[in-house]
Amino acid sequence: MVSEHASPLAVLGGADAGGQNVHVAALATALGARGHQVTVHTRRDAPDLPARVPLAPGVVVEHVPAGPPRPVPKDELLPYMPEFAEELGRRWLDERPDVVHAHFWMSGYAALLAARDLDVPVAQTFHALGSVKRRHQREADTSPPERRWLEPRVAREADAVIATCSSEVQELCAYRVRPDSAVVIPCGVDLDLFRPDGPVALRGDRPRVLSIGRMVPRKGVDTAIEAIAAVPDAELVVAGGPGAEELDADPEARRLRALADEHGVADRVTFLGRVPHDEAPALMRSADAVVSVPWYEPFGMVPVEAMACGTPVVASAVGGHLDTVIDGVTGLHVPPRDPAALAGRLTELLADRRRRTRLGRAGARRARALYSWDRIAASTESVYEQLAGYGPRAAMAGLVGLAGGTKGARS
Template identity: 65%
Template sequence: MRIAMVSEHADPLAAVGGVDAGGQNVHVAGLATALAALGHEVTVHTRRAGNEPAAITMAPGVTVEHVPAGPAAPLVKDDLLPHMPEFAAHLERRWRGRRPDVVHAHFWMSGMAALAAAADLGVPVVQTFHALGSVKRRWQGSADTSPPARLAIERDIGRRAAAVIATCSDEVKELAAMDVPVARVSVVPCGVDLGLFRPDGTITRHEDRDGHVRILSIGRLVPRKGVETVIEALCHVPDARLVIAGGEPGDEDTPRLRALAASHGVGGRVRLIGAVARADVPALMRSAQVVVTVPWYEPFGMVPVEAMACGVPVVASAVGGHLDTVAGCGMLVPARRPRILAAVLRDLLARPDLRASLGATGVRRARSRYGWPQVAAQTESVYRSLIGDRVGPLAAAGG
């Protein structure tokens, strides 16, 4: 099967941890690689944001093509909408010369471009939103910087796509509220690299060696990720140190969080270590007594699943994908409630037996549900439901 993926702002080759580089980048890279391992030919189309090569092999069977659309410079994703017609026109020209069997769009602007490019080619488009504008606006209100047209465009994409893949059960309810036909919606979770994220392996050595328990928060530092809540909770968790990984040089979030920690009198117990290379994340996770991730909302949430795969207990906000992944094998707390989070952390850190039990349960769940081979097989099944068996894994290679 010849599969075209569209991920307009989330380059699967980009370093994770920046403002617009997170779970979607990881998901697209992991899914593309796993589908190629099943024998399919995958091309990922993402916007050129610099001097990237036009095409580069990411993995056996996976090519990343950088699409010229707008300036060859980094742009925040909320500024990309005016460049989507150019992106779509490039895709249409590319696909007329080499027609894919199925197109899988990631994020709403990718869906917009993919549907426009595939309209006259008879190629089915599968849509994964990764985040919904209606949910973002509900939580961020006036701070939402999305283009005003986002909600209407997402609704149109959901109705026109041949199939929609939701990454969690909660998203299905949100899509139904948008009048997206639920019969065309399938739930397929994001995956985790179980070869990289596992309980055994090296452990990051930190500077503090005084026996203090360690809490880890890792990911983007933007406000909606809830790192402020973790810092505020730390005030009520004595003898605990917090390591915060994420951010990028010159961002506004790192000094903001440092100032917040200092203002709460916990600056000496908080370390912001910046972005961490993907290969080093498992060792960092294994160095923690607990991983905390408490965003205001979360379409799926890669961090808790990765921590679970490493055998580290997770405390997560009871939102979105966490309701599928963490419930029953970790601790769920309300978002933006630091005192409740602190109470859960104090209890968990005082009970090594509970931490061990949650860690073991998390490993079992990660291995049984979230390995990339399982996720790729479920995604392939959605594709097959649209195109049938008229093409085999590599049947399209010659034509």
């Protein structure tokens, strides 16, 4: 695997550390459990990092030197990708992988450069598409200008594109991706960690609404703050971003605190800062509802994790949320960037305990049936097998949910 900026070893909650890190770590671990040997290549972003770090049985993380050994924002990494690719090529020449699976467009660019003379098939997962990012963020999009033409090229040249939701496949059509090269395989959830039973975080008597995830504008935390002002007595707990001790210095945290003060709800909005991944389930179980209302969302891990915990979800009707949250059955949809609509849905939900229970139970059933990491790994394995020639070649469409049986491949 190649994940140039999103190390599976990273601490979550920063601007560039979130769902992709979890996805790469969990998928690699699940593939290792299925008998594969998995190496995850990520950029060395500190001088004292060991060259190789075991992650799980059958899985190792390799830190690849490319650019300065310090954190660099992901949108500034493109100049270092030729160096990254050159190092990958040297390593793969010594030990050729059966399949390369790249995560994010820059990883795909580097992987294709490294694999082009080695006859190694490349699968690509974008996690976010530049075309969608530009549409929603406009001038706030910090992607390098080269992304406009390099990302579609990566999509066309990859042997398979593994999209995480159905709306992503529709977007890929504009990139002129071959129809038989695309498959939808969603992200998964750790069902041993995220489950209805387990510890519950302390809380008071107020109805609790939880927003959890990266603290960046597109995640829509401001929408949740504006909405909570119209939901009497409810509290909003905001988890994510830098550590609690660093919130005062964080521009986005300061903006959101000022917004809460402006709307007169500073006493009902609590900012926790970064929460360790293994503490998130207890926080989700303590909530009466989890809100996830980004402007756009390539997949969205938070709604699925909350569903797995049996907590009802109110999610913006965008991207992966349209696949994971069934409106009125496993959660509720609202338009993005619409505080009034969110306030209305929350008011209804918080006033109806039986409905919350019904949605929570249905969400937990759906998460357990469709989003286990073993199921996701089995579907991904099927794509790998076909690319590596272990199974009969067939169109990628239709592979979702199939479980392959060949073990021992290197990726």
